Amino acid sequence: MAREKVFSVCGMCTVRCPIEVEVENDDIIFVQGNPHAPGIKGALCARGGAGIGLLNDPERPQYPMIREGARGAGKWRRVDWDEALDYVAGKLQHLIREHGGRSVLWSDRSGPFIDLHQAFMRGLGSPNYCDHDSACARNVQHAALSMFGFGRQSLVYDYKNAKHIVLQTRNLFESINVKEVNDTLDALDAGCKLTVIDIRANVSASKASRFFMVRPGTDYAFNLAVINELLAEQLYNTEYAARFIQDLETLRAFVAPYTPERVAAETGVSAKELRDFVRELAAAAPSVIWHPGWMNARYSDSFYMSRTIYIINALLGAVGAKGGLPLAATPKDVGRKGLKKLVNLYPKPEEKRADGVGWKHPQFDAGPGLLHLAYKAIESADPYPVKAYICHRHDPLMAYPDPEALKKVFDKLDLLVATTFSWSDTAWFADVVLPMSTYLERESILAGKSGLKPSFFIRNRAVSPRFETKADWEIICGLAKRLGLDKLAFDSIQDIWAYQLDGTGVSLDDFKAKGSVSLADKPKYFTPPEYVFKTPSGKIEIVSQKWEKQGLPSLKPYASPQKPGEGMFRITFGRCGVHTQGHTVNNPLLAGRMPENTLWINEKAAQAMGIADGDLVEVSSNGYSGKIRAFLTEFIHPEAVFMVHGFGHTLPVESRALGKGVADQMLMPGGIEKWDPAGGAIAMQEHFITVRRL
Numbered sequence: 123m124a125r126e127k128v129f130s131v132c133g134m135c136t137v138r139c140p141i142e143v144e145v146e147n148d149d150i151i152f153v154q155g156n157p158h159a160p161g162i163k164g165a166l167c168a169r170g171g172a173g174i175g176l177l178n179d180p181e182r183p184q185y186p187m188i189r190e191g192a193r194g195a196g197k198w199r200r201v202d203w204d205e206a207l208d209y210v211a212g213k214l215q216h217l218i219r220e221h222g223g224r225s226v227l228w229s230d231r232s233g234p235f236i237d238l239h240q241a242f243m244r245g246l247g248s249p250n251y252c253d254h255d256s257a258c259a260r261n262v263q264h265a266a267l268s269m270f271g272f273g274r275q276s277l278v279y280d281y282k283n284a285k286h287i288v289l290q291t292r293n294l295f296e297s298i299n300v301k302e303v304n305d306t307l308d309a310l311d312a313g314c315k316l317t318v319i320d321i322r323a324n325v326s327a328s329k330a331s332r333f334f335m336v337r338p339g340t341d342y343a344f345n346l347a348v349i350n351e352l353l354a355e356q357l358y359n360t361e362y363a364a365r366f367i368q369d370l371e372t373l374r375a376f377v378a379p380y381t382p383e384r385v386a387a388e389t390g391v392s393a394k395e396l397r398d399f400v401r402e403l404a405a406a407a408p409s410v411i412w413h414p415g416w417m418n419a420r421y422s423d424s425f426y427m428s429r430t431i432y433i434i435n436a437l438l439g440a441v442g443a444k445g446g447l448p449l450a451a452t453p454k455d456v457g458r459k460g461l462k463k464l465v466n467l468y469p470k471p472e473e474k475r476a477d478g479v480g481w482k483h484p485q486f487d488a489g490p491g492l493l494h495l496a497y498k499a500i501e502s503a504d505p506y507p508v509k510a511y512i513c514h515r516h517d518p519l520m521a522y523p524d525p526e527a528l529k530k531v532f533d534k535l536d537l538l539v540a541t542t543f544s545w546s547d548t549a550w551f552a553d554v555v556l557p558m559s560t561y562l563e564r565e566s567i568l569a570g571k572s573g574l575k576p577s578f579f580i581r582n583r584a585v586s587p588r589f590e591t592k593a594d595w596e597i598i599c600g601l602a603k604r605l606g607l608d609k610l611a612f613d614s615i616q617d618i619w620a621y622q623l624d625g626t627g628v629s630l631d632d633f634k635a636k637g638s639v640s641l642a643d644k645p646k647y648f649t650p651p652e653y654v655f656k657t658p659s660g661k662i663e664i665v666s667q668k669w670e671k672q673g674l675p676s677l678k679p680y681a682s683p684q685k686p687g688e689g690m691f692r693i694t695f696g697r698c699g700v701h702t703q704g705h706t707v708n709n710p711l712l713a714g715r716m717p718e719n720t721l722w723i724n725e726k727a728a729q730a731m732g733i734a735d736g737d738l739v740e741v742s743s744n745g746y747s748g749k750i751r752a753f754l755t756e757f758i759h760p761e762a763v764f765m766v767h768g769f770g771h772t773l774p775v776e777s778r779a780l781g782k783g784v785a786d787q788m789l790m791p792g793g794i795e796k797w798d799p800a801g802g803a804i805a806m807q808e809h810f811i812t813v814r815r816l
Contacts, residue, residue: 129156129637131569131581133543133561134169134176135702136231137299140637141166143562143584150174150562150585158636160575161282161301168700168712170300175711176560177588181775182544183557184589193533194551196774203592203600210554211604213537214246217509223247224473225507227500229254229493230514234569234579235594237464238618239514242598244468245607249475250508253490257521261418261801263487265428268666268676269436271656273487276450278573279411281305283445286406290319290341290431291415291424295326297697315402319344321694322722322764323757332399338692338762338807339683340389342423345430346680347385348400350377352437357404359439366653367436369664376677388682390759407438409445417696422808425801426678436662442653449653450572451646453626458641461570461578461622467609476508483802485668492802494522494794501531510537514594515558517546520704520768520785523793523806524744541597544705545775557591559583564593565615568622574645578628579638580619674800689731690810691723691763693743695786704768708779718751718783722764723813725754733815741784743811744791748784763813 125146132139140156142164153173155162176182186206191197201209217225223246230239232253243251255263259274266274281287282305294302310316310329318327319334319341327333336344352358353374363370382393403410414431418424432441440446453460474481477495480488500508511532519525529551532538540549543558558564566581583593592600595615602610612618619630632639657663665676686692700716701707721739733739735754740747741763748770758764770785787793790809797804 125151128582128584129580129633130584131561131566131579132166132170132173134173134706136233138233139166139170139300140579141170142637145584148585150177153562155300156637159301159638161304163304165300165304167298167300168715169702169706172706172709172711173560173562175709176544177562177585179544179708179710181708181777182589183542183549183555184591185557186590187555189553193538193553194529196550198555203590206554206556207597207600207604210537210539210556211601214510214601214605217536218246221507221509222473223471224249224476225509226250227476227496227508227511228252228514229511229516229518231516232490234571235566238567238595238598241464241467241610242602242607244465244471245602245610246605247471247473249471249473250477250496251490252477252493252496254493254516254518254521255490256492256494256797256803257419257806258417258803259415259419260492260803261425261798262414262416262428264485264801265414265425265432267487268485268669269429269432269657269662269664274414275572277441277447278450279413280445280448280574281411282308283409284309284314284411285409285445286315286317286403286411288317288319288403288410288412289326290413291418291420291427292413293320293324293326293697294413295329296324296699297416298699315406317399321759321762324696325699327757332402334389334391334395334399335757335759336389336391337683338694338759339421341421342427342430343380343385343388343680344391344396345427345434346377346380347382347396348434349373349430349437350380351382351397351400352404352434353377355400357400358437359407362408362439363437365650366441366655366662367664368657368659368661373433373664373677380680403438408440408443410435410438410440411446412440419803420805420807421683422796422798422805423678423681424803424805425798428801429676433664441662442648442650444647448574449648451574451576451642451648452572453570453576453641456576456642456646458576459626461568461626462624464567464610464618464621474505476505478505483672483799485672485674486802493518494797494804497528497531497794500534509535510539511535512539512541513548513552514541515543517548517704519547519551520787523787523790523796523804523809525787527792527794541594543591544708545773546704547773550773556597557589558597559587559591559593563587563591565595566593567595567615567618574647575640575642577638577640578626578633580633582637669800678800684808686761686810689814690812691727692761692807693786693789693809693811694762694764694807695767696764698766701766701768704771707768707771707782708776710778713778716766717778719766719769720753721750721784721813722753722755722758724758724760725756727760728752728754731813731815733813738816740814740816741789741811743789743809746788748788749816750784763811
């Protein structure tokens, strides 16, 4: 068979960068970034380059399995696909007859392909579709909704044209989106400034023109002082504010006490440094991007921190501006029609959500809900019993704090199903494992992307499955057939694609040249007369009546964060450029690059405890302790320690990851209960641990 090039989409993290796969004789010769995709430049990160390792890994789930014995005991019965799907469908039918479709919960990692998942849940009659975002960016989403009336993805980050980029709870050069990294590097080459605000000097900070190492939990205070300075010194865009910002005088009065001098004692950033920074921002405006955060499930005031970021962007006139945060164009905005939605095959369930979103918590986005509150419904059967849970490419036992407490919740389920292409703690604890083909072995439904140039893109199957695995659409459509969901019981991916493309004016042949179809000839930048904010006032609202009606202030007074006790540190965690949380730690091509995590600890604090660089130390909390190597550095705040998330694996089927490093989520007692009623996300960096030299 001759060599061919297949356009597809990476699946090594949730960014899903476009790729080009070179294939010969059903083997992969080379994988690179799609050279036709804007900003990609043929590049991939280390994780994307290690996809071949995942494809050929003999330690990934290879065939369907049904649990025998106790949950988590690792005793499985190998079955074929018919038996596995019959078993799951039979269990679901029984539970739906007894408790209704509402008794089924779904969670996934979100992304561009969720239309199929949501359609399946609607077909079951369940409103309980959730994603992982309450442990990630729900605070950011709700901050955007509270101010603009639309979500965070309705704004674009125009890095390539920016003159000043600020990263706060966004580690762009380690939590990698290839296009964003390339665009940022191009902007830096063109003279753009980069400022990083963090409790440690990450890789992004190494490329910054300004780095502020703030005290953990004081980001909100820092941002309030920035707003104070912008307003007090008339450094904001007065014309923009008069036209688009509601309640500016309320904001002015609120931030008046938060002077740079007052805040300096909290954050550790001098008043002069902060003032110089604000003047740099004002000089670059409106081509400023202050990123509102990715993983912002951190502190009890992180929702308000994200709100202040959006406020700063608005004051600088950056919301809507080229080089700032322009409004994202949809197919309709460029005179085209979007993909036909699979979710519209079934009516929206009238039943209220188990997590309370949309009724008990009307201020929140009901699309993916709040997964940690759905777990409360499993535990309490309030407002009704939730008895079945499908975890799709998602590992909540690693992604959420205090997994031992979560296991007790999951034990109340009658059915726990994991669809996965790699082993995970949740899959190991499940009743049924349905092994997905890796992204190199499967197609997905077509997806659309809004932005400056809205587009459709395709994931093609590059090679045939190496084991007895199936694509997600094959699994879901196979269940749909057995459950009588005839509208969703597609026989082929081509049938799904044809349905999605109906009426769009785009054909499958249009994807062959580049792997995507642009719906616009040139970038669409909305002009100010075209700006549409979906708030009651039609403006950017500093005071959100939707939040205020729930007794939640739009502007919350800053509270100084708790200090760690003697011999204790606030535990923080994050990403690196080599791994995607726990998903890649057992990858044969990546395990050797970074086999275990280390504990970042301030060198002076460590030396006072007799700890030297490279020493083995014990970290403890909640009856859990782990051994980890200390990495001493001056570039982390002395109140905190840091570790890369995703290590501390205990599964015997993961030989490369087994026993390597420490699992930070185990060090967070009662963590599922620590969540912010204003932003919805849990607060995972409000925990303290002890550290001692071994």
